[in-house]
Amino acid sequence: MSGIDGLVAGVLGNPAVPGEVLLRALTGELGRVACNGLAEATALPQDVIEVMVGHPDRRVRMALGGNPHVDPVQRSRLVADPDRVVAARTVDGKRHPDGDPRPLPDDGYARFLSHAMSAESAFGDQMLTRDEVLQLLLSSGDTPQHIYRSFVTRPEAELRLTACQWWENLPFADRVALTLDPVRRVRGRARRKAIEVRRCLTDIDWTPTNRGSESAIYNRLLTRADAERIIWGEAPPHYRYYAAGNPHLPADLVAVLARDLDPRVRYRVSIRPELTEDQRAAIDYEVPAVEDLDDAIRYSPRPPAGTPDEWARSAHPGLRRIAAGSVGLSAESRDALAVDSDLGVRVLTCRHQAGVAPELLLRAYRDFRGRHRSRLTWRPGFPTHGLARFADDPDSGMRELVLRDPDAPVDVVVGLLADPERRVRAALARHPAVPVDRLLVLLDDAELGPDAALNPALPVEAMHRILDAAGVPRGA
Template sequence: MADHHLAALAHLSWNPSAPADVLLRLLKHDDQAIRRNVVQRGGLPLDVIDAILADPDPELRSEFALSANADPALRARLLDDPSPKVVMALAIGPIPYRKRVDPLPDRAYERLLAHPERRIRHETVNSRAVPGHLLAGLADHPDGPLRQAACRAWDLLTDNAKEALLHDDDLDVRRAAALRVCHQDAERTAWLVESLAGSWGRETVLRSGLLSRELAERLVADDHPGSVAANPSLPPDLVRRLAVHPDPRVRLVVSARPELTERQRAAVDYTVGPEDRLDVLDWVWEAQDDPDVLRRCATSAHTWLRRSAAVCPGLEPDLVELLSRDEDFAVRLLLCEFHPEPPPELLLDLYLNGTHRAVMMFVIHPRFPAAGLAARFADSTDPEERRLALADPELPAETLAEFARDPERRGAAARHPRVPVPLLRELLDDPDTTRLAAGNPSLPAEDMHRLLDGAGVPA
């Protein structure tokens, strides 16, 4: 099959208007990527789902088990799949980027957690989608990793269950339990610091565990005291010592401590570069529902505080407006990525002028100011702005026809949902634009089938 035909079917597999009979034919294609695209779609018709679940290829059924767009109750139908690989995929579940996964029904987790194969039980319990009430019920499970997972539901456990986990025979279980209480237990903090040497979990303890004076002094004297510099229980005199530490990363962490005033922050010699990647400050995220904390951070002269505030969805409108004009590009970018109502003009500005790859997705953001873009940019001298005119949902058909004759905009015109069907068919028959026209939601079903016929896909 010609490459452009294969690319056309790949775009067709994502076409939101593709009806069930087209999707069923695509599932018969021998290209695994095209079949996978169909499986990963959201809102699949039930007859298509039935076909996926009955497909003889376990790879395809595994893809459905891992689909973040599939209804969890429908994914749970794979519990009795004959392939252990498929059941394993169901246990692992979807891991989408920056998106919460809805859990499987409780009965599905109960069966997976009682599965005779140990690996399946462990993969299940490692899933972040397992509800807390099910994890809490594992506190006395004979399998150590399952008891360890129960610690993730610490607030739902009884006092007796907590005590049992804190004194568990399994070292990993004891560590997991101690991590839940170390913020108020200096003795367990000291034990974890030694027990987790060389482990990523040690950094968590250094940042949040309750420190005795002796341990605090020893950690501050360490060669790399960056994590402990953020610890809220660090004595004030040791904070002042780290504020003049020779390592600029340590000074930066000190400068972002919550108890410091703006004047005290300014007295620390720190820098935040425009390209510096900084995690959200724990204390800001934990206070995301506190309007006073968010206001203090959003109006701070400290870039790290403003970046951390920008990811909090509870920002009040005046703070959203303030951060939308922030001098730091990352603040404006994070605001657009995480706030439910970023200013439309900011989305447009970052799309046109931002350098980060994330800005390319802003054109599909619900608040992107698509209406009127044709009037603003159709005659621009900037090629990117001229192409952006095609994002206007009200673009007149005659303008679209004109754009379709422009080599720079012909491809984008092939994607526009308002392109007239005769012109869309012309673009579909052009090898240079076939793939783009195949993904157009205005493409009639008969033309979709014509593509499949041409590719030799069975009806």
Template sequence: MVHLQQPRLSGLGQNPAAPTDVMVRLAAHPAGRSGLRTREGRLPDEVAEALLTHGGSRSAVALHGRRVSPAMRRRIAEHPDPAVRNAYADFVRDMLERGVPMDFTDLVEVHGRSPAELAADPDPLVRATVAATWADRPVPVQVAFLADPDPKVRAAATRAECPGVPPEHRDRCLADPAVRADVARRVPLTPDSFARLLATGDQEVLHAVAANPYLTADMVAGLQDNEDPVVRVAVACSRHVTPETRDRLLATVEAEEAAGSDAAALALRWFPPAPDWLRDAPLAERLTYLDCPHPVFRQVLATGRDLPDRAWRRLDDDPDPTVRRNAARRPDASPEVLLRLLREHGDVHHVRPMLVDHPNFPRRALRGFVDDPDPRVRVLALRDPDLPLAQLRQLAACGEPFLRVGVAGHPALGAELVEELLADPEPDVAHAAAAHPVLPRARMDRLLAEAGL
């Protein structure tokens, strides 16, 4: 974690080349402890002991599981200070009470009990957390959650798509206000259950029903003139509407957005539904959407992998960047298609693998991105692990902090450039430079001396 006042010390705490004695000295400073607590891998016992000495229970929260040796875990479990002994367990319990999502393994470690025992815990907060995090729980456990007396537990059990609701329990769940919206979004509905859900007048339930992929043509027809724009956008994505009806529905919502409707804007821009059914449609049917005026249909079409060449040529030139990115993820995308797409629109870092890592991408072209006027494209040059020092210096001189952060973490970085980046006024850059393993030991000692450590 970057310490805004002393980012070089927090970065040094995360440096994989930092010797044990350096880490022990860092533990005496809040910024050093900030970096050490989030450092990858197991901490040496001397470092963990120093964190306990200087950071007390706050540092003890991070000293659990594989982060420390078995001997250190025993040391913490027997610590004379109860705040230290119970730090991690108290932290987990506090997160439970606040409703913060916790990893299931954390819950098991703190309680020292089996998943099945935790699922039957008398505390509803524990049961709700288990229901929300134990993804592969057996069906009998899921059934027990669906019948739990606490509505928070029942709601947690249906929040995710899996393990789902067994067919024999669907009617009861659709009548349960705690879970009916989540269930109505995912299970096949009968005409009677469809009518009962609409009769609730609950907007969340209405939105869930409209997004249900199992709606029949009659159900969709009954929703298409609804006043709620979220419903109309969802209906427009249904397989049961004609192109003319789809165009009309979306045009009305777009007109409402243009007139200043926040509800219409949210319906169109905030996680709008996608026609996922199109992925499984016959090829001939899918190809009829190649000229669809609504990008979301072309985006789904482009995720297919069995389209003819003529379709790929059209999708590779689509005006919507997401369509082009989806198409470029096919295994046989050409180097030219990938290079042109990245030069025009950059890459999307939160979708993995990135297009720059596509097997057909011409890696030799990465160095040519250094001079690109668009920083979103320029940053891709850093994907070359052997980028020459001269080009790293060029990127280190850029005004965009995220480019300098990327340079500070580059494997080909030299000690001289690391020194320059340590002085960067942007905390994230200085932190990344101090965390680089090329940082000389002598420079580490100077950083500690400057901090009085």
């Protein structure tokens, strides 16, 4: 057989693996790769979850805490794990394949913070410091914004000190509370931060390599002299890009930037909220390509005026893209955007709006070649039947879709096991139409063995034989 850990990982992540196999595996010593299988498992039974929560091997608990397919309520049981690495993995687990956040319950974050700041969590051979654990929470894409803001009212002074880091994003009342905090260190930090931010947002560093004045250029009321210095080329070129989004910029200087040589600057001007449709149309802007389905926020540096349905009717593709990723879009606007002439509008609509027709989801997937393309296949309604027709498609991503077709002919599936692209071969090794005898042979394939172990058609006895080879006793 190929690497035994890889095969065990495949078995443990197999969508059809029975609880008896999982429980047997958990009685043995699992390697890091094998634990990765548990971290990817899509349907862990409750009795298996119970064993994993109390498992002596922290790698098993980490696998549960970081598994994006497990209910966040179940995962949150590990937020106060004695091992900081387990707790950190729980709050900063892997993003679900559909890309949507799966936050823990609020009380889970509260328990995590209490435990992370307590003395009880600081024993043993810890791989992460307290500050590093907190940083993982702050950097997690799943953590809701209101959890960060809750630091202001936490009883731990260290967390209130941390809240000062995002001073500009705190409500005014919270900033006042921090400057009046009963702990001198906190109120001192808050007051220094207030002064620092005021200075940073009003004074501009003209050093060509400096990036620290971006917020000042983008947000604050610039003096006429400073604005002209930026726009007439006496400042670092990237400053014009940030000035193009400044809401206080005088109209005559906005008009200058609308003719800027840099297409990024012209585009940023073209989506300023105060412009009319005619004014937008008069700008020679270039709409940037959508390169990453998880990066739509950059199309909306400031919310435009109006409602999502009004943006959806704009002649400007940038505003329609903003509408495509917005909450509150009507079904009528959604349907119009799903067939929009702009690829970015279409794929962002499919990525963010529910109820898009299956054939339009498939069209968006076919047309889009950027990062996180596979997010679209997780959208509700993405088609399955009939995908075998793409077995000979020149696009390897389309050939991969054959895996999703439950009616794909056996000869088509077997043929794709020899596809020139490894990703296609690996995908089709997981198709249940692979004949069992061929599947068992694939287990010995150094390349495709772990993928064959993920195949739901793999006999249970074959799963047990893999555990035999890994040294896991039967009947334990």
